[in-house]
Amino acid sequence: MSGYPDEPSGHVSASVKGAASRADARRNRERILRAARDLVHGPGELKLNAVAKACGIGQGTLYRHFPTREDLLVEVYRHEVDDLVAAAPQLLATHPPVAALAAWFDRVAAYARVKRDVFAAVEAATWRDLAAHSLGPIGEAVELLLAAGRSAGSIRTDAEAQDVIILIGWLSRLDDTELDSRGPRLLAILVDGLRTPGREPGT
Known part of the structure; x- marks a missing residue:
C-alpha cells in the first residue's frame, strides 16, 4: 500500500x-x-x-x-486602515525616514477618500466607532515614522504623532477636486514642517 x-x-x-x-x-x-x-x-x-x-x-x-451594505462598507474602511498601517514599516524598510513619511502621506490621501465616502454612507454611531478604533493603529504608524526620523536626526524632536493626526484630519473633508489639486502641495508643506530645521530636502 x-x-x-x-x-x-x-x-x-x-x-x-x-x-x-x-x-x-x-x-x-x-x-x-x-x-x-x-x-x-x-x-x-x-x-x-x-x-x-x-x-x-x-x-x-x-x-x-x-x-448588509453597512457590513461591507465597514470592512472596506477597516481594510484601508490595515493597508495604511502596514505601509509604514514597509516604507521604512526601503526609504530614508523623511522619504518614507512623504510616501506614507501619499497613501494617507487615498485613505482619506475612502474614509470620507464610507463615513458619509454609514450611520453616525458606526463611523464614530470606526474612528475610535482606527485612531490607535494609525497613531502607532505615525509614531513609527516619526521615531525613525528623530533617530536619524531628520525629523524635529518635538513632533508628536497626535500633531500629525490633527493636521491630516482635514483631508477627509476635501472633495476629490481639492484632494487632487491641493492635497499633494499641502502634504509636502507638512513634510517640510516636520523636517529638522536646517536639514535640506532628501537628507
Whole structure:
C-alpha cells in the first residue's frame, strides 16, 4: 500500500477540498472589497448588486461574506486602515525616514477618500466607532515614522504623532477636486514642517 489512499483512487481528501474552498472564499472576499472600494467613490448610494456585478460573482456569494451594505462598507474602511498601517514599516524598510513619511502621506490621501465616502454612507454611531478604533493603529504608524526620523536626526524632536493626526484630519473633508489639486502641495508643506530645521530636502 502507498500509505496515501486518496491518491490512487483519484479522490481528493476532505482537507485539500477544505483548503481550496477557504482559498476561494478569501479570493472572493478580496475581490468584493476591491470592487466596493472603487464603487464607493461613485455617484449615489453603493449598491450591493453593483458590487457583485463588478467582481463577477453571484449576489448569494456576496451576501455570505457581507449580509448588509453597512457590513461591507465597514470592512472596506477597516481594510484601508490595515493597508495604511502596514505601509509604514514597509516604507521604512526601503526609504530614508523623511522619504518614507512623504510616501506614507501619499497613501494617507487615498485613505482619506475612502474614509470620507464610507463615513458619509454609514450611520453616525458606526463611523464614530470606526474612528475610535482606527485612531490607535494609525497613531502607532505615525509614531513609527516619526521615531525613525528623530533617530536619524531628520525629523524635529518635538513632533508628536497626535500633531500629525490633527493636521491630516482635514483631508477627509476635501472633495476629490481639492484632494487632487491641493492635497499633494499641502502634504509636502507638512513634510517640510516636520523636517529638522536646517536639514535640506532628501537628507
